[in-house]
Amino acid sequence: ALVTTKEMFEKALKSDFAVGAFNVNNMEIIQGIVEAAAEEKAPLILQVSAGARKYAKPAYLMKLVEAAILDTGLDICLHLDHGEDFEICKKCVDDGFTSVMIDGSKHPFEENIRLTKEVVEYAHAHGVVVEAELGKLAGVEDNIKVDQKAATYTDPEEAAEFVERTGVDSLAIAIGTSHGAYKFSGDPSLDFERLKKIHEMIPNTPLVLHGASTVLPEFVDKCNAYGGSIPGAKGVPEDMITEAAKHGICKVNIDTDLRLAMTAEVRKYLQENPSDFDPRKYLGPARDAIKAMVQHKIKNVLKASGQ
Numbered sequence: 001a002l003v004t005t006k007e008m009f010e011k012a013l014k015s016d017f018a019v020g021a022f023n024v025n026n027m028e029i030i031q032g033i034v035e036a037a038a039e040e041k042a043p044l045i046l047q048v049s050a051g052a053r054k055y056a057k058p059a060y061l062m063k064l065v066e067a068a069i070l071d072t073g074l075d076i077c078l079h080l081d082h083g084e085d086f087e088i089c090k091k092c093v094d095d096g097f098t099s100v101m102i103d104g105s106k107h108p109f110e111e112n113i114r115l116t117k118e119v120v121e122y123a124h125a126h127g128v129v130v131e132a133e134l135g136k137l138a139g140v141e142d143n144i145k146v147d148q149k150a151a152t153y154t155d156p157e158e159a160a161e162f163v164e165r166t167g168v169d170s171l172a173i174a175i176g177t178s179h180g181a182y183k184f185s186g187d188p189s190l191d192f193e194r195l196k197k198i199h200e201m202i203p204n205t206p207l208v209l210h211g212a213s214t215v216l217p218e219f220v221d222k223c224n225a226y227g228g229s230i231p232g233a234k235g236v237p238e239d240m241i242t243e244a245a246k247h248g249i250c251k252v253n254i255d256t257d258l259r260l261a262m263t264a265e266v267r268k269y270l271q272e273n274p275s276d277f278d279p280r281k282y283l284g285p286a287r288d289a290i291k292a293m294v295q296h297k298i299k300n301v302l303k304a305s306g307q
């Protein structure tokens with residue numbers, strides 16, 4: 001069935017695992033992710049950004065997720081990723097999403113609170129949970145661009161006041177991650193001291209980590225070997241994600257690692273099979289690559305198998 005994150009986050013908050021939140025925008029990506037979660041018997045969040053809604057059209061995405069539930073019997077949370085304003089959050093609540101993010105992190109503190117409260121009121125009235133964001137991620141990813149200088153990490157005291165005043169169900173925090181494939185110019189590092197302080201201040205609030213892709217070198221190399229060019233791409237080491245799940249992180253956003261796995265596979269297939277032109281020939285292996293990546297994340301990084 002379509003479920004909220006309430007139950008899965010209650011469990012994740014008490015244990016050392018985190019729930020994978022994977023971005024979707026087409027059939028093969030949804031199928032690959034869902035098959036992996038079904039095999040791992042793991043809790044699952046499928047998340048749709050504004051860009052994905054524009055790309056695939058809301059009706060298609062909703063029906064694909066309903067089909068996934070019909071096909072597997074899985075409980076799945078359908079989540080709006082980075083909702084910019086009340087309107088898109090309302091639209092998704094009305095469309096049947098079970099969770100929405102209102103990302104007010106680019107606004108001043110008081111405006112972020114006002115906007116988040118407005119969404120919480122509407123969503124809760126319809127049985128939908130809300131994720132908000134405090135602190136700014138750096139980095140670039142489609143519509144999500146934050147100038148490095150303005151990137152400021154989450155303040156633990158502000159986080160406590162924010163959660164108290166908004167009633168939000170989960171909080172996305174900034175502790176050094178950023179969207180996309182170029183997260184660090186130097187050595188990767190997360191501010192674990194800050195994470196522990198935030199978790200101490202709001203121990204009952206599930207925390208969310210955006211920009212949590214590892215940008216696995218194996219897939220960067222594979223992309224580059226078959227016509228790609230993404231030198232210097234670097235993400236968050238997987239052991240840091242596993243560690244973060246021990247200190248309040250309950251939801252881990254992963255998009256870039258899926259993109260790399262899928263793109264590497266398509267590049268490889270097309271280069272090795274110049275006479276093929278049946279999309280099933282390369283979208284099939286791409287789907288398998290998504291499934292393998294998600295299974296790896298659930299099993300070895302999020303430790304969410306069987307949860």
Ligand SMILES: O=C(COP(=O)(O)O)N(O)CCCOP(=O)(O)O
Nearest residue numbers: 049142180210211212213253255256
């Ligand atoms: O946190 C993440 C992904 O982090 P990652 O890049 O480390 O996978 N997200 O919220 C995904 C944002 C995707 O937005 P868009 O569809 O506009 O490109």
Ligand SMILES: [Zn+2]
Nearest residue numbers: 179210211253
């Ligand atoms: Zn994000």
